[in-house]
Amino acid sequence: MNPSESLPKFDALMMPTIEALKTLGGSASNEELADAIAEKLGLTDAQRAVLSKNKSTPEFEYRLAWARTYLKHYGAVRNSQRGVWSLTETGERLSEADVEEIKRNARANINSRHGRDGASRSERDADPEADVRGRLLDVLKTLKPHEFEKLCQQLLRESGFINVRVTGRSNDGGIDGEGVYRVNLLSFRVLFQCKRWKGSVGPNVVRDFRGAMSGRVDKGLIITTGTFTAEARREASRDGPQTIELINGDDLCRLLIENNLGVVVKQVKVIEIDDAFFRSI
Structure with missing residues (x-):
C-alpha cells in the first residue's frame, strides 16, 4: 500500500x-x-x-x-x-x-x-506558494555540494549572520561551516550543517551533530532539502544540551523566497479610478 x-x-x-x-x-x-x-x-x-x-x-x-x-x-x-x-x-x-x-x-x-x-x-x-516551493526544491536538489553550501552561506548572511564561512572539514561530525548570529546587542556563535537529503533526517544525524558542536558554540543549525522526523525534532529541542535549530526543505524555500534569493518576485500593478479627481473638475 x-x-x-x-x-x-x-x-x-x-x-x-x-x-x-x-x-x-x-x-x-x-x-x-x-x-x-x-x-x-x-x-x-x-x-x-x-x-x-x-x-x-x-x-x-x-x-x-x-x-x-x-x-x-x-x-x-x-x-x-x-x-x-x-x-x-x-x-x-x-x-x-x-x-x-x-x-x-x-x-x-x-x-x-x-x-x-x-x-x-x-x-x-x-x-x-506551494507550487513554486516545489519547483524551487527540485532546483536545489540538482546543486553540487559546494554550490549548496555557498547558497546556504549567502542565505545566512541575508538572515542576519556575520563572519559566515564554510569550513567543509572532513571527520568533523557533519559540521560544514560557522557564523555569528547578531540580535540587537547580543551575538551567538553558530555551527551549521547543510546537506541535500532526499528523504527524512533522523535523530542520529542530530545526535552526531550535537556531539561535534559540544562545548564549541552557543547554538547549532541543520539545513536540509529533505524533512526531519518527529524524533529528530524532539532530539534537537530536548532539555539540557545546546539547542539545534532545524530548517527543512520547505522552510528553506520559504526563506529563499522571503530574501529574494533564486527567485524573481513580480509586483502586480493595480490601477483604480480616482473618483475624487473627477469630482474636482
Missing part, C-alpha cells in the same frame, strides 16, 4: 485540528498542530515523511493545510501573519455533524469568489 493512502483525508483532519487547538490552549503553530494531530492519530514518521505532489510539503501537512483552510472559510479558526492558528467561538462549538456543512459552505464560498477556477484557486488559497 502506498503510505499516502493510509493517511486521513483532509475532511477527516478537521475535528482533530479543532481538538488539538483545544488541547494546546486555543492556539498553535503549524508544527505544533501537526505533531499533536499525528500523535493523536498514531501516525508513523514514515507516513509523515511522504511528500505531496508538489514535492515540497509532506502529504500529511498538505492535507492539514486544506483542513485549516476549510475551517477558516467556515469561521471556525483564524490565523495571524506569523502563522499562529486560533479557535473562534464557532470553532469552540464545532462538532462532527458540522463537518459536512463546512465542506458544502467552503465550496460554495470559494466557487462564488473564484468562478469556474474555484478548485485550483482554492488550492492556492491553502498554500499560494
